[in-house]
Amino acid sequence: MTFDVELPKGAVSISTEWGEGAGRGTVLVAHGAGGGMEHPFLVGFTDALNDLGFSTLRFNFPYREQGRRMPGPAAHAIATWHAAVKYARVRAPEHAMWAAGKSYGGRMASMAAAEGLEVDGLIYLGYPLHPPARPDKPRVEHLPAIAAPQLFIEGTNDPFIQPVAQLEEAVAACQNARIAWSDGGGHSFEVKGHKRPADEVGASLAPLVEEFAAS
Template identity: 40%
Template sequence: MKLIKTNCYVTSPDVVLLLAHGAGAPADSDFMEQLAAALDEEGVAVVRFEFPYMQKRREDGRKRPPDRQPVLIDCFSGTLAQIREEVGESVPIWVGGKSMGGRMASILASSGASVDGVVCYGYPFHPPGKPDKWRVDHFPQVQCPMLILQGTRDPFGKAEELEERQPELGGCSITWLDGGNHDFQPLARSGRSQNDLIRKAARQTRLFIRQARVPGL
């Protein structure tokens, strides 16, 4: 499996974020490239990888639906073990991802995997238009710090919906990106760009990681 590593990873990282892609776009999509670059600027070393179905798509160009959850989790877990072997026990490793990738990261953490935290970028709380099909049953089992960066226009989960289901969210923290959709793209009239919101998400990620490592900072 090819891993995509940012500069911070190469130069003795003090924290690593293992980042998974969403359901429909690869690890080197425009969103993932911007996010990895923004996190690198914030001093967060990022390692990206691809799930088996996306690797096959890269090989033959044929679109496929995502693998079933056990396959995705097994791939995530195996990649985590590889990174842990590379960086040793002293470097904190966080897991996260875009949409489906973030959901898999949170499920991995809920299973007791040895991770220091979780960061999700655009969490798919429910399929668009189906607010009755929530995907948070495992949240209370996540025992490490968990941050979700969510656009206020994201059809996969909006603020008013989450307010009604707060008890189901466990101890996760949510930061809202004003005007962003599921890809953190704001409306043109806002005067902001997608990259502006991605960079804000990266800053919030670094701040959250620092606070988690030094409570009360």
């Protein structure tokens, strides 16, 4: 399955993977900067959501479809989020819809939401508040403009959110947002001294989404 995204140099066909649930709504899931939609973390995450009754739509950003490793302009990712929601609404028009993304994918969802993306909530799997060791470069200006509820799922040892007080201040400035902490987790929720497969780590976060959706 694919959908098209209109970009300045022409349309790009976007690969997708739909997971059928039991009518509890749809969670759209975007990948991080360094991996595509087939990353085991995301596969485990969406499989677990399907088991909980949610349908899911994983998708790539255009730069991945074009064989590039580094993200393109933010406008391309924002356009992709709008196209993904449009595609999902045609497929499941009766569903509530949440936008979720790993790191970069979540930040792009937040930027799209600040510009009018209509979803019932946003879920960030390791929001990249700033580049590692650069708390002077926060990516937060647009967050207070988002009206939809926001859930920040964050590892306490994630270098992208140190010091954690800076993230707490950013979330407090939002209209409707909260943090779910993963104790000892890094940027991909890995815990030092406790190795788990990436798909298992992703699956472990699904109940947090279920709780958020219910609230």
